Amino acid sequence: MAERLSNREGIKGMANPTRYGLERVAYWLQRLSGLGLLAYLIGHIYETSAIVNGKIAWDKMLELTQTIEGHLILTLVIGMCVFHTANGIRVMLGHGGIGVGKPGQPEYPYKAASLNYKQRLCIWVSIALAALAMMYGASVLLGD
Amino acid sequence: MAVVEAPKPSEESNTKTSSQPNTITLRIARSNPSEGQEPSFSEFQIPVQKWTTVLEAILYVKQNFDHSVAVRYSCRQASCGSCGMKINGRPALACYTKVSELNSNVITVEPMNNFPIIRDLAVDFKQLISNHKKMKPFIIREDSEVTPESKEFIQTPQDLEKFLQFSYCIKCGLCNSACPTMATDTSFIGPQGLAQAYRYVADNRDKGKDDRLKIVDDSHGIWRCHFAGSCSQVCPKGVDPAMAIQLLRGYLLGFRK
Helix, strand or coil: CHHHHHCCCHHHHHCCCCCCHHHHHHHHHHHHHHHHHHHHHHHHHHHHHHHHHCHHHHHHHHHHHCCHHHHHHHHHHHHHHHHHHHHHHHHHHHHCCCCCCCCCCCCCCCCCHHHCHHHHHHHHHHHHHHHHHHHHHHHHHHCC | CCEECCCCCCHHHHHHCCCCCEEEEEEEEEEEHHHCEEEEEEEEEEEECCCCEHHHHHHHHHHHCCCCCCCCCCCCCCCCCCCEEEECCEEEEHHHCEHHHHCCCEEEEECCCCCCEEECCEECCHHHHHHHHHCCCCCCCCCCCCCCCCCCCCCCHHHHHCCHHHHHCCCCCHHHHHCCCCCCCCCCCCHHHHHHHHHHHCCCCCCCHHHHHHHHCCCCCHHHCCCCCHHHHHCCCCCCHHHHHHHHHHHHHCCCC
């Protein structure tokens, strides 16, 4: 009820990447990959904690992850990790005011200087690096 | 859901006009939360020319079909910032958006998100104005340029350029409506307020930088911005709040003095 009265979009609106261009897609991917990496970290701690139960338990846990599904998840983790790092560096530099353009007289049709081609290029490079890393990871993990 | 059709233009009026009007469907969100009225849409078939703006289309509905549609507007030239609304899912000024540029025969207008609805398309700006005021949107210094013995404060064109762009803010609220943080954080200052804080911090006549930095350095302040850039995407005046926020954060991080 309160949500309806305040007319806030909530998480559904925050997580909708479709309406505001590439920068919003990058924001969405950054959040998604961050959550994915957090989930992986928790899973990873659970997996490696099996070692305290001895070699047999550890080998059993390893068997569980050495499957096609396990390798696909690891490939996804590689992609998330590379994108999150590369795009994170772009965002961190931007947060310090680096690469966001200089203030000036706005001219019609008012293209925002902070959403410049350097920022867009960095986003595409982050996506491309993630894709390349995933391809390499998949070839190592799934190849013969 | 009401569907109302426009009267067909007479043959005489058709021969007089050089451009034939198209007919579009205008879907207007209707609600009145204070009366407990559930949100719904009213549909109207209306004639438009290639230069018809969304605001003109809404006013056509008010004049010809249903005068009870609630919409706030004033200048009709993107100067007052009154007619912000969601047009086909994206915040925009109704007076500054031509129907023809939307490339759709169905146009849906809804109240801006992240603002409480008063009725239909009119939203409550209380929080935006209160956050704007919180940023102390005036020059802070002890001496004044209006006393008889003093001169005006000198500024070079370069000094002016550092903040001029951000002073074009018309407080339409589109940036706050598009912001993903505003969608979930009810206490966030918002891109409008933060951009205005930078406007005065960057003004070399102002001496209130430390005060303002203290206000924005808050858990619901500047650190909640994640540079999604949606505020700058929708700004109708080229203010670029995303840039202002990142430059303002530069002061807090020590990149700027």
